[in-house]
Each structure stands twice: as C-alpha cells, then as structure tokens.
Amino acid sequence: SYELTQAPSVSVSPGQTASISCSGDNLGDRYTSWYQQKPGQSPILVIYKDSKRPSAIPDRFSGSNSGTTATLTISATQAMDEADYYCQAWDSSTVVFGGGTKLTVL
Amino acid sequence: QVQLQESGPGLVKPSQTLSLTCTVSGGSITSNSYYWSWIRQPAGKGLEWIGRVSSRGTVDYNPSLKSRVTISTDTSTGQFSLKLSSVTATDTAVYYCAREGYSLLGAVGSYFDYWGQGALVTVSS
Numbered sequence: 001s002y003e004l005t006q007a008p009s010v011s012v013s014p015g016q017t018a019s020i021s022c023s024g025d026n027l028g029d030r031y032t033s034w035y036q037q038k039p040g041q042s043p044i045l046v047i048y049k050d051s052k053r054p055s056a057i058p059d060r061f062s063g064s065n066s067g068t069t070a071t072l073t074i075s076a077t078q079a080m081d082e083a084d085y086y087c088q089a090w091d092s093s094t095v096v097f098g099g100g101t102k103l104t105v106l
Numbered sequence: 107q108v109q110l111q112e113s114g115p116g117l118v119k120p121s122q123t124l125s126l127t128c129t130v131s132g133g134s135i136t137s138n139s140y141y142w143s144w145i146r147q148p149a150g151k152g153l154e155w156i157g158r159v160s161s162r163g164t165v166d167y168n169p170s171l172k173s174r175v176t177i178s179t180d181t182s183t184g185q186f187s188l189k190l191s192s193v194t195a196t197d198t199a200v201y202y203c204a205r206e207g208y209s210l211l212g213a214v215g216s217y218f219d220y221w222g223q224g225a226l227v228t229v230s231s
Binding site: 001029030031032033035042043044045048049050054086088089090093094095096097098099100 | 143152153154155158166167168169170202206207208209213214215216217218219221222223224
C-alpha cells in the first residue's frame, strides 16, 4: 500500500522559515494537499494541488512537489502557526495521509 | 458557506455497528464537482481516510476497512452516512465528514476543503 512519510516534529524560531516535508514513491506525479490541525479542532486545508492556497490562508504558506518529496513552507512563522500538519495524496482512487508533523514555534 | 455536521451515537458496544450521518448545508450534495468523505482520528494519532461517496452514489473505501464499511447518500435530505460494522475498541476515534474536491486530468489528486466539527465515538461495553 502507498505510504507518505513525515518527520514527527519540526521546530522553528518565530520569524524564521519552517519547512515540513512529505515523501512517497513518485509523489511528484500526483497532487499533494496539506492540512493544519490545532488541538481540539478540525483540520484546515492550507495548500491544495501542490501549491495553491485557499483564499483565507495567508501567503506565508506555500507548497511545492517534485520527485518523491512535497514540501510545505511557512515563512515568517508566527506562534499561531504551531500545530500538527498533515500531507495527503491520492493513490488508486483512495486517499492516503502522512503521519503528521508537529510544528513547534519557540 | 458550506457547512457539515456529524450526528450519531457517541457510544457503541463492541461487535455492533457504528452509524453516523453528515448533514451538508450551504452547498449541494448532488454536485458532480465533489465527493463526500469520512475520515477518522484516534486520540493522539493521525488522520485515516475511511471512504467516500459521489453524487451518483459510487463509493471507494480504504482497503483496510472495506469489509466493514458502507457509505451512502440521501440526496433528498442533503445527507450522507457511514456504517462501520463489527466495531472494536480500536475503532474509538473522532469521526469527521468532509467535502472532497478532486482532479482527474493531468496529475490526479484530491483535497478536503470543508470539514465537520467531528464526532467522538467510543466503543465500549
């Protein structure tokens, strides 16, 4: 079965750039989406179709996808960005989520 | 603004069937541009896709759950539902319903742009 691999945790200082990676076989051949989830809340879509942002998402959030790795980049990271982030892709008409990355802003 | 709301029992006994309904408002469940999915999340763990239904009633399921899952729509009420049979404690989770946009031209993929607030279902006797 298809798997998406994410690092369990990433730390970043306020104002710096955070990069969260997601890897999978030939991931660059399919669209990747990214979700932000804060404790006790439903996930929120932050990036879809590799690099598109929903209108309510700040332009500090960007995405890329090539080869076997998709990357979510958060520039000028703020304390409010501290959350779990999940990547998601499609495989044979089913959906696969990565295991999630906890972003700590300290 | 599209809104989704899960409803159903919060406690299910082992070996019984978990049943949840998702009510969609502010958007049409009959739209051909979207699928309607169920996703779950055990406490402290990641997201697991359960399955989806299209406006035409076609379904796709997570292979690991396929033998126990049934997802269906009721277009007259704007609802879609989940049934998971023979539940055990490992099925205890927050269950989310979500709208799934998709692309089948060029690169394929999907994204969940609207989510319900989630329904905690505990499997216990």
